Amino acid sequence: MDADVTLVLPDGAEKVVPTGTLPADVVRSIGERLLLAAVAVSIDGEVQDLMTPLRKGGAFRVLTERDAESLPVLRHSAAHVLATAVRRLRPDAKIGFGPAIDDGFYYDFEVTSPFTPDDIAAFEAEMRRVTQEKYPFVRAEVDLPEARVRFADDPLKLERLDDFTDPAEIISTYTDGPFVDLCRGPHVTDTGRLKHFKLLSSAAAYWRGDEKRQMLQRIYGTAFFKKDELEQHLFRIEEAKKRDHRRLGKELDLFMLHPYAPGATFWTERGTTLYNLLVDFVRERQQRNFAEIKTPLLYNKALWEQSGHWGKYKENMFLVLDNESGEHEFSLKPMNCPSHYLMYLAKKHSYRELPKRFVTFDVLHRNEVTGALSGLTRVRQFAQDDCHVFLREDQITEEVKFLTDFILGYYESFGLSATLKFATRPEQRVGDDAMWDRAEQSLRAALESTGRSYELKEGDGAFYGPKIDFDVTDSLGRAWQLGTIQLDYANPERFDLTYTGEDNATHRPVVIHRAVSGSFERFIAILIEHFAGAFPTWLAPEQVRVLPISLDQAAVAAAIVERMVAAGIRASLDDRNETLKYRVAEGARMKVPYMCVIGRREADADQVAVNTRGAGEGQKPAPVAVEDFIARVIAETKTRALSLTAGA
RNA sequence: GCUGACGUAGCUCAAUUGGCAGAGCACCUGAUUUGUAAUCAGGCGGUUGCGAGUUCGAUUCUCGCCGUCAGCUCCA
Structure with missing residues (x-):
């Protein structure tokens, strides 16, 4: 191992220091005042705190409160301050994880009785004291046996320690005053750096996100470097409540829900007008290159067995009792795909017809677990602007570009923008690896040919193929997954879909699943919140x-x-x-x-x-x-x- | 499904330690006929989500169910 590391400062100057030097010392050598302003440092884009020894060199930047990368550091430290406060007031609480998240931070605790709002208020007050006591965050690197001794009373931490199987991996702890946590960092220098924070809510969460494990009590909070940023954030939360589609849906008389039909929407006269306007709009946009069809809502289970849903999705389907047989042989459709395959199979197809695009606005039913239902964003009965494209493999690139432009153009007409996510093979899937290699490769190539930037969501694909998801950001900066383009090699095989090629031989088409609005229900919820109920004239139920x-x-x-x-x-x-x-x-x-x-x-x-x-x-x-x-x-x-x- | 909270008039909310269930808005009637962000008066409206239990007595306490909400899991 090299005894020195080379740091390249933003001005191009190089600084060579011994391995293991603390970033704090490097920053001090640049300037004492800079050290006071410093929150952390960045080495080749990797954020590390001032008390973690330097192990490698690279582009070196000092991060202050002005750098976006500093905020997660502050929030992670805020989580530790929270845990410090909780441990003081509730010494019986066992600690789980406490990371920074998009809008703040949380910390999970295992306690015998859940926290009350009064507890939360007390914790926040205690946090205030911890920040005033200005405990430095002290980093220590320990070996596994030592760590086990230190966290002997924290079963959750001991379980975490079991993950350290690589002896080369560094186990570190951070101590602020009375509180020690097993933690990778990075942290701010001391608890006094935390000034503007607020605890927001508490709720239960499964240990390690596993529904088979015990539930922990999670406390959410947020923190900012500047007071007005915190206030702005809290104001945005209040604004979001005012725009809540459930509230506006009632105030503007758009829809209602009823306990007799949980998860299904009653659209009022105004709401129905809005709904129909959206359907009309999609229809208009799909007039030229698409074929609208209608298919049955109820199917024999044989169809679902063929599609694979009976095995993988049965829990989420509404089964219908057949009076003659006394069996649940029929199910309401949870998606349109299989019905479109049946339509495709009804005729022989020439390569000349492809791509063939079937679109449908039929009603779908999915038996979502009760706890998942929420307003119009998560319902049991809904309609998608669903499309299935049957195409030749050599048409994928062009088709993906066509559909991407179609989807983004649709969002733009509402003033919404979207980010693209490329999702690859999930653990639960059909088809062999060769098929997945091919599908992922061609979809990715098609996506890249559009020239648009995208994020990677590993393992988040559909069970039959990889997909591109379109996450729409609304006027409050919140992201919603709406549109999707899914490439499917598996179902053409299962349903034995074919077309006749130029060579007069039989070929296998590829299927693309596409939705734009996601569902009309969810899309309307987002539009209500996006426009705060003040719809543009063309969409206003009453103009x-x-x-x-x-x-x-x-x-x-x-x-x-x-x-x-x-x-x-x-x-x-x-x-x-x-x-x-x-x-x-x-x-x-x-x-x-x-x-x-x-x-x-x-x-x-x-x-x-x-x-x-x-x-x-x-x-x-x-x-x-x-x-x-x-x-x-x-x-x-x-x-x-x-x-x-x-x-x- | 899991954890917790909640469920009172169409809506938004009240109701001391268990003791006659109220207000504003909406709705109806009357007066008023209005020049730009809630005119006045009167009236109607409730098996307090549903069902048990404790109690002389339950909106209030206990249990079960249903629903809603915040999260978790899942997901368009």
Whole structure:
């Protein structure tokens, strides 16, 4: 082993120090003040703390509070501070893991009785004390027997120690004041670095994520370097609650759920309008290159045995009792794929027809476990904008590009952007390795030919093939998995799908499974939250509300509504015996894009005074000729404009 | 499915240690006919999720079931 390591500083200068030198000493040699500002260092992009001896050289950067890589270090330390506080107040608590996560950190504890909200508040107060006591994080490297002695009272840590099978692997502990944890690091220098944090919730979690193991109590929290960043984060959480589709779905009268049909949606008149508009939109986009079909909802189990679902997916299927046989021989379909194969099999196909794209909006049922159900994002009954492409192997690249553009273009029309994830073979799968090699290789090559960047999700593919997932980020920065492109060599084999090639011989097509919205239910949930219920005009269930000021204008207003409706606008009349103020307030609450007020002046001039959603209270509505207003709303609807313009 | 919390009028929420179940909004009726973010008055509305148990008495305590929520597991 080389006795020295070479560090390359950002300015290109090289620094050679003995192996085992602490980064803190290197930073001090650059500058005392830098040491005070330093949170950690980065060596060839790998973050390490100031008290971990240098073992290799490379590009050396000092990370301060301004560097994004520093935040997980702070949060990981916050988790230790939490554990320190919990151990002080609840010495019986056994410690599990406490990592930094995307929005903060958590720590798992094994306790005999779960934490209460009061406990959480007490822990947070105790954490405050631990930070004020400014304990340094002290790193120690120990051997396995020593580690076993040190964590003799912590069964979860002992189990973790069993994983250390490579004697060369370094086992380290971090100590802050009274608390010692088995931990790889990195950490901030002392508990005093943690200033702006908050505990958010506690819930149970399986030890090591395994549902067969015991449940631990997990406490979630978040931490930031700056106070305003913490406040902004907490504000975003509050905003997210206001946008919650379950809340807005009720307030805007879009849908309801009922205990008699758990996991299934009752769409109200408004919600159904919205739903149908989305289906229409997808239909319109799929008019040219796709073939829409409808297939049965209920199938004999023979189909599921052939598809492999009976073995792998039966738990999630709703079985239907056959009265004659007294057996559960039928099942509601949980996906459309097999029915599309049956349609494909009904005819002989020429290579000239391919790619052949079947699309279906049929209702699907999946018997999700009760605990998984959640609003519209996780339901038992839903519909996908499902597509199965039958194609020749040499068409994969072009098809993947076509579908990727199709999907991303769809999201763009809502102002949503997506990140791509490439998912490879899972543990539970059908087909041999040769098939998977081939499928992964061709899908990956196709993905790369699109020139778009993507992340790798190892082992996350479908059981019949690798896939590209499209994770959409909403206006609050939260990611949702919606669209998918899945390459399938297995099912063409199982269902003996064929086409006749140019050579007049029989060939095996490849199948691509594609969804864009994921499900309409989930997509609508995301749209509700993305737009905070303020849908663009083309999607708004009620586009225009007409308000006559008094009874004198009621007839004129009704006639104007008629003209709007005749022109294709979803307009309604509110001539209730209420004050104008009241009706304007309600229209605003319902997030109607345009409210047209009609008083004597407007009635005489065939005009409307247009209130535009979002222009705020006390806006000065400009009078617009009725015909002009109608034309503007129609244009806005046709172009599917994302922002309101007709009122301007 | 697992852990925990919760379930009161259509909605949002109240109801001392177990002692007559309330308010605002919505809805209905009347007055008012309104020029831009909730006009006034009156009224209707409940087997407190369902079912047992303890008790003189249960919204309140106990148990079971159903549902919802936060997570975990799973997932479009």
